[in-house]
Amino acid sequence: MTEGNFVDYVKVHVTSGKGGQGSKHMRREKYIPKGGPDGGDGGRGGHVIVKANKNLWTLYHLKFKRHFKAEHGEHGSKQTSTGADGADVYIEVPLGTVVRDKETEEILFELTEDGEEKIVAKGGRGGLGNAHFKSATNQTPRYSQPGEEGEEVDIILELKILADVGLVGFPNAGKSTLLSVITAAKPKIADYEFTTLKPNLGIVKYRDYKTFVMADIPGIIEGAAEGKGIGHRFLRHIERNSTLLFLIPADAPDIKEQYDILVDELRRYNPQLLDKERLVAISKSDMLDEELKAEMKKILDKQFKGIPYLFISSVAQQGLTELKDKLWKMLN
Ligand SMILES: Nc1nc2c(ncn2[C@@H]2O[C@H](COP(=O)(O)OP(=O)(O)OP(=O)(O)O)[C@@H](O)[C@H]2O)c(=O)[nH]1
Numbered sequence: 327m328t329e330g331n332f333v334d335y336v337k338v339h340v341t342s343g344k345g346g347q348g349s350k351h352m353r354r355e356k357y358i359p360k361g362g363p364d365g366g367d368g369g370r371g372g373h374v375i376v377k378a379n380k381n382l383w384t385l386y387h388l389k390f391k392r393h394f395k396a397e398h399g400e401h402g403s404k405q406t407s408t409g410a411d412g413a414d415v416y417i418e419v420p421l422g423t424v425v426r427d428k429e430t431e432e433i434l435f436e437l438t439e440d441g442e443e444k445i446v447a448k449g450g451r452g453g454l455g456n457a458h459f460k461s462a463t464n465q466t467p468r469y470s471q472p473g474e475e476g477e478e479v480d481i482i483l484e485l486k487i488l489a490d491v492g493l494v495g496f497p498n499a500g501k502s503t504l505l506s507v508i509t510a511a512k513p514k515i516a517d518y519e520f521t522t523l524k525p526n527l528g529i530v531k532y533r534d535y536k537t538f539v540m541a542d543i544p545g546i547i548e549g550a551a552e553g554k555g556i557g558h559r560f561l562r563h564i565e566r567n568s569t570l571l572f573l574i575p576a577d578a579p580d581i582k583e584q585y586d587i588l589v590d591e592l593r594r595y596n597p598q599l600l601d602k603e604r605l606v607a608i609s610k611s612d613m614l615d616e617e618l619k620a621e622m623k624k625i626l627d628k629q630f631k632g633i634p635y636l637f638i639s640s641v642a643q644q645g646l647t648e649l650k651d652k653l654w655k656m657l658n
């Protein structure tokens with residue numbers, strides 16, 4: 327997935343179909359002069375349905391298609407034949423899509439499982455044909471019901487990525503490099519801040535065909551929760567991850583301080599993010615020799631107390647198996 331194709335927010339206009347009109351037909355056949363009412367019911371209007379598809383990762387395919395309209399139901403006809411239902415229209419979305427009413431901003435529903443579907447605009451009911459209205463006192467009703475109107479609504483589709491592990495770190499911490507090394511994803515990597523502008527996803531393949539999904543989001547800086555930098559716009563993409571992997575480079579002036587800033591930004595954005603399991607990876611530790619590492623460990627053990635941390639290097643491929651083992655354990 328290239329960055330320009332990542333779309334996580336779209337507005338669409340949806341209209342369901344109107345129900346078909348019930349028929350007012352009277353049966354007329356050669357040898358049955360007073361056949362009575364035989365008007366059939368109108369068909370149901372088509373629904374507009376939002377459906378989750380696990381093969382989709384963004385809302386890009388909806389970027390240029392902003393209107394969805396389902397068919398009307400057909401009218402009823404003679405011989406009590408019911409009109410056909412209008413065809414439903416499907417809007418396919420990735421797992422983790424939240425659907426809101428544009429006007430009220432209220433969340434209508436979220437889709438989190440493959441194949442899950444929800445009606446977002448209900449097709450109108452078909453009207454009853456006159457055959458239903460025959461009674462002892464009225465043998466020849468000449469009326470039928472009109473079809474019900476369809477619904478029309480503007481909705482917002484918003485994606486919150488459903489990854490197992492979300493990467494959290496300052497810009498340039500080595501997040502994209504890690505993703506590129508332990509998954510097949512090919513994110514852009516460079517020695518400057520805010521290289522990543524849109525989230526990247528990768529599938530980590532792990533012992534005996536186990537897999538989990540990792541999300542790399544743009545770097546977070548102090549003040550992100552208030553809108554500084556760009557990472558805040560993507561913080562919602564870690565709301566659904568079950569585990570957060572903090573990445574702090576070994577050459578950071580103060581590792582624990584960076585960690586505290588990141589935690590604080592998450593808390594300010596959404597305190598529930600802190601209920602997730604956390605693991606800290608000290609990245610780029612190929613830059614440390616064993617002696618320095620041992621010294622840092624002494625300090626970090628005290629600073630991090632119960633918080634699990636480990637040293638990794640994506641470039642030198644160190645600590646990556648241990649990292650995957652730890653993440654897998656946390657996920658299961
Ligand atoms: N020595 C060393 N350098 C690394 C390692 N991992 C990443 N780097 C370098 O760190 C720089 C930043 O790497 P990225 O992966 O782009 O960092 P990022 O966290 O994705 O940065 P943003 O997208 O800007 O948030 C690049 O120059 C990488 O080559 C590592 O394990 N060792």
Ligand SMILES: [Mg+2]
Nearest residue numbers: 501502521522
């Ligand atoms: Mg990056």
